[in-house]
Amino acid sequence: MPTRAELAREGDVNSSPHRELWMNTLDEESRERLSADEAVFMKQSMSTPCMNVIVDAQGCYITDKNGKKYLDFHGNSVHQVGYKNPYVLEAVKKQFDELPFIPRRYTADIAIQAARALINKTLSQDFKVLFTPSGTAAVGIALKIARKATGRHKVISMWESFHGAGLDSISVGGEYVFSKDMGPLLPGCIKAIPYNGYRNLIHSSCPHTIADFCLDYIEYIIKNEGDIGAILLEPIRATDTHIPPQAYFQRLRKICDQEGILLIFDEIPTALGRSGEFYVHQNFGIEPDILVLGKGLGGGLIPQAAVLTKSKYDYAADISLGHYTHEKPAAGCAAICAVIRYIDENNLLENCRAQSAFAAQRSAVLYSKYQCIGDFRIAGLLISFEIVKDRTSKEKADNLAERILYYCLEHGLSFKISAGNCITWHPPLIVTKEQLSSAFDIFEKAIKSCIKNH
Template sequence: MNQDKEVNKLQGQNKRTEGDINGTVARQEWAAGITDIKTKKLLKKDARYFFHQALSTPCLDVLGDCKGAYIENISGKKYLDFHGNNVHQLGFSHPKLVQRLTEQLQGLTFSTRRYTNETAINFAEKLTSILPSDLNRVLMTPNGSSAIGIALKLARAITGKFKVVSFWDSFHGASLDAISVGGEAVFREYMGPMMPGIERIPPPVSYRGIFEGDQNKCLEHLEYVFAKEGDIGAFIAETVRNTDVQLPSVEFWKDARALCDKYGVILILDEIPIALGRTGKMFAFEHYDIEPDILCLGKGLGGGIFPQAAIVTRDRYNQFPDISLGHYTHEKSPLGAMAALTTLEIIEEEKILHKVAGDSLTMFTAINILKDKYGLIGDVRGRGLLWGVELVKDRNTKEKAVHQAEQVMYECLKNGLSFKVSAGNVLQLAPALTISRKELKNAIQILDNALASVSN
């Protein structure tokens, strides 16, 4: 009986890898605290008509508007959104983007397959112009999961090998092929056999894990798998892990890139949530002075308005005209292309990368002050405007403070700050890149107050 309880406890922890906090007592208390009659009615209808799933049901609130760094419910309450599903590099409802999409709606609204359009061509030209060397071949697709699927298919075509190495705890999307290479248990439950040939290895985490922060051990493990398997076609990874914010060292990525070259493995970098300035560079791999063979982009590529993703690969891999790698209906969507093109232009015009560099220092200083102040914080890690604050019961044992993390989240929600809890105990803080310094400091103060309340 005790063994069964322990197994159930471990399974419950696995389900929290993406912050599954929808069925807890705290969530019930939050729902009970909603008093607006229209909100309660709409939440009830939402629960009636939408399919229930982990991570998004039941809903927290009913939104009526979103602008800049804020989302706003139908009662007029505003939340600084430090989650935003990672689509809000430009903030919400950026006026230039709204204008451009409105103009596009007056002209070409759909591009039938086997035809092209100038907007899509201009986007592809712009995207490849800001990428290094021969990363200049693009395929557009409506969402990040399908970008991952295209990348996996292309790697098979290039190498003639179907085996893939990925990291445990990684997230690459929710489709069956994406969860096959992903490492989060909650997405694979009930799914049965996954795509064959997936070899997962422990990630190069710096704070906990079986390598205890020694990323060289992870590299040894990676090479061991490459050598022993002998027929690995691709290595897929998030350049910087988004959910609980893990930052591999420069040496790690340089050596991993070298191992891929040594064993003839295609390096697929998933930057769907972290590109376009989130880490302070247009692309996160620029921090490491490496290049991927295939780059996956999405989420913020549509400017937080239109769903748009893409893969970019090397010119020399453009050798498969007889197969369909990404045969999607909205392959060259004029609206998606306009959203993506305008997003890239705004990042440059508003000097967002320069702004994020300054914001990064503000976040680093402020969050480390909180770490000195509260023993509940075991580790702080981040770059740009992507930060993880890991809460622990004890800094020596590093036992996860799962309950306290949830308490902090709801305390922040009450006071107008929204974010996601990842890995059960990591507060993931990812605001709009256009957030003002005043708004940023306001958010930190809300977090400070919540930590004080929970710590006491």
């Protein structure tokens, strides 16, 4: 198993003393169920042991075996429209009754409608679509398209990035806990330090200085490495919410155009409105050549992902890019259409922006009161708080962050820890001001309690 230090760089630590104490608060029946889980599922870091047993997920909440409800600001980033959304659920049920499966080499109206719905949400509406059963698979397809379109196999991606757990996606991903002990990965995968890495490296508070430093290095790689076909990154880092300035993306787009390099954005956990725009890159005034989507596409019901590629790169008819059993997934397409309609008809982007402004106000108040919050970053309802020992040095306080997590869980608020010390919230777009206010109240009480008892 990875060490605590290795895990704390990237996510929740499932084998810490704090986790043990939490497990001991559970009733005997729940602990028995968790033991049964370990007996049949393979162990893996950041997932094993599970922390509880749930029996329901609805709206913004999950419910455990004892009937306790948790406001869920984690949700594996699938619950943009809330769990068990009745509108999406009805659309999927109807699709199962009418046409549950579309064999390869055939199409159906629902598949065309879903692809068109995703394209219509882009600025240019100049994309074509492939569906895949997972985000990891979608990243693999994006890499294949870039190779076919450019004739080059090398790709620049970022340290600390996450693009899925397959061998191809961990080759371009930058989290050690996924590539540890895996041996040789895909050749031609070159890592650059991400925007947030440069931010920490050069200790500058000027976003444009950091952006230029970062992009100068990417240009250096392109010049000295050669044969680069693609640059792959998360436009907003999902796990700890790092947000480069618009100038970063404007220049990055220009570099890719000048060098004939395809720009790939992985928006799997962040798209569908969570950034305040339907697609994350729409915050920055550019479009990628390839856009990778997943998670919330299936409405929290169906595992569903997609790749959107600029129409001019649609010339891979002589190879099989995906060839998936569920190449045009009927139920997944019904979910996609229903999710998009629900977001539009219920003005969820507007709600996201309104709740984001409220979250920013509450966060600023907490930042002014508690020195253990070294920084907070918000884009729409992508929210992170850095927990530090000292605001000047910004030394990570991963132990404090973990204690805050378990206090919040005890009081009915669930979220994830990223990068060891970042408390990260991904509320669904349906979240209300009252629910957000309740989350902030619990969070502040956790900070007070954990500092007092430190």
